[in-house]
Amino acid sequence: MITADTVFLVVDDADTMRRVNSSQLERLGARHILTADNGKEAFALLRTRKVNVILSDWNMPVMDGLTLLRKVRSDPKLAMLPFIMITAESSRAQITEAIAAGVSNILIKPFTANDLSQRITRAMNHRPRLHSPPVIAEPTQESKEEYRPTLLVVDDVPDNLALIAGLFQDEYRILAARDGRRALALCTSETPPDLLLLDVMMPNMDGFELAQHLRSHPSASRIPIIFITAMSDPAAQLRGLELGAVDFVSKPVDPKSLHLRVSNLLRLVEQRNALQQEYDTMLELERLREEASSISRHDLKAPLCNILGLARSLLEGGNLLPRQMQMLHSLETDSQNLLGMIDMAGDIYKIETGNFELKPVAVELLPLVRRLCESARLTYQAKKLTIEVVAEHTNESTPVLASGDELLCFSLLNNLLKNACEAAPEKSRVRLTLIPAEHIELVMENQPAVPVAFRSRFFEKYASDGKSGGTGLGTYSAKLLAEAQQGSLELEIDDEANLTRLRLQLPPRN
Incomplete structure (x- = not known):
């Protein structure tokens, strides 16, 4: 995949x-490798x-890496750039944040x-694919088996090699080398060992020299080293620690102690x-979810367009009763709004x-609320x-105007x-x-009260309680859309009246 023309940008504040x-x-x-020592310089x-x-x-x-990632993804010219985040320590919440940002x-x-x-x-x-299923890399043979x-x-002493290898061969994969040069080749290969048990006194290249070579090599620099040596000189141990050794074991080896250390x-x-x-x-699960969502959005549009077309054809055909006209107009409006909501998925991601x-x-809320309620009466008439x-404190001649986005308001209220x-x-x-009022307020009440155990998770993404097939996205997206419109x-609970109350506030249009 890497060709001579591939240009890399390496961003890290540490020169090393x-x-x-x-x-x-x-x-x-x-x-072709470019470097930058912070996100601002990189951008x-x-x-x-x-x-x-x-x-x-x-x-x-x-500018940290996450901020740089968000700026890259928000720039139309850079949005599709492969972005690999490198980290020494991050919580799962941070990783989730990076995935949401498009890493x-x-x-x-x-x-x-x-x-x-x-x-x-x-x-x-x-790359996103609309019509083909997501591609998951085949696991290697080693990953299919239990990793060791x-x-x-x-x-350089064969008997010592045999003794130490024999202690661990039933639990770990064992490699052996009788000199520093062979060990250096193994440690700098594409599949370096996880741990190095290293004698100090060897001909040609001793253990200290080998450790020094390893510490200056990119892929071998962090291989843990345990020195096994007959040397008891404190200065020698200090030198080994300076070279990155994590432990010293004295010869003759105590098998039980060495086994525990390893x-x-x-x-x-x-x-x-x-x-x-x-x-x-x-990361893979989030990609699967994104691609499944993309496929679903694409596949939903065709039948919705058909429904919209049928509703319009029936309206244009005439000979309808007033109630039938009302229902078809409601169907036409809902179909148009649903198409808009599908297209709005990109806005949700940006939010x-x-x-x-x-x-x-300016969004006129009262007619919007009434249309949604009329549609809900038909949907839930059973x-x-x-x-x-x-x-x-209002009437038909005094519109209630909120400052926001009409489609976001529709989706928000419809979800609630x-x-x-x-x-x-x-x-x-x-x-x-x-x-x-100073802030336009919409209060929605229904029975029953949200269960106590679920209240703290009510607005969490994918959290659902007691609803068969519930996705846990309705209240999550509603809160997201409210906050996106300032x-x-x-959530308020009235346990005495067994009521759930949602209080929505939106800024007025002045």
Whole structure:
């Protein structure tokens, strides 16, 4: 995937890491590598230079990696650039945030050139597809089997090699080398070991010299080293620690002690690998969700256009009773609004990632609320609900004008009303009260009260309670749309009256 023409941009505030990442890219065949030491500098560079792939650290001064990612995704000319986020420590919430912002892949430090190569390939291959199913990379043979960490044992004495290898061969993959040069080749390969058990005294290249070579190599610099040596000189141990050794084991080896030291150290290695796998899975699931959503939006448009066309044909044909005319007009309006809501999915994504720009207009709320209630009465007539609208301190000649986006207001109110009607018991009441004030307020009430255990999660994405087939997106998107229009949406509970009350506020149009 990497060709001689591929241009990389490496963004990191640490000069050492910029050089390490650039060196790894060069080993993979890259010939054009640009660097920047923060997101602001990188974004300025993107304005003037052609770049094919961005590799960015997360934590940086001036502008961090997440802010850079959002700016790239919000720029039409840069939006499709593969963007790989590199991080040493991030919470799952932060990873979710990066996925929502459109990251192409995530790579946890430390990583090898092979890790980097795989994620560059995935990032450059990822493109949205409307008509073909999402492509999931086939797992390698090694990943299908139970993963076993790899130990490299280095000692010029065959008996020592056999002894140490025998201690671990049932639990780990064992590699052996009798000199430093062979060990260096194994450690700098595309599949380096997870842990190095290294003798110090060896001919040609001793253990200290080997460790020094490893610490200056991009993919081998973070391989944990345990020195196994007969040397007891404190100065020698200090030198080993300076070279990055994590432990010293004295000869003759105590098998039980060595086994515990190796197990404890490799447990940390396994935790890091598991974390990388979890983040990869989170990223893949989000991509699957996005592509499934894209396919659904595309496939929904055709039947909705057909419904709209049929409604218009029937209206144009005439010979209809007044009630039939009313129902067809309602069907026509709802079909048009649904088409608009499908097209609005792109705006929802922009709102979630902080890239939405509101262009407010005057939205007349009372007629909109009444149309939605009339449609809801038809939809939920089997439940025999009483759906009523109360407009306080206003009349038909005094419009209630909110400052916002008409389609966002429609979707917001429709979601709230649908949620209330679905939750309301048969023959109960759903009441909407419109109150013009400093902030225009709409209060929606229905039975029953939201269960106590669910109240804290009421507006969470994908959270649902007691509804078969519920997606948990209605109240989440409603709150999102309210806040995108400089408004607010709050949940209130009246346990005594067994009521759920939603209080929506929108700014007035002056």
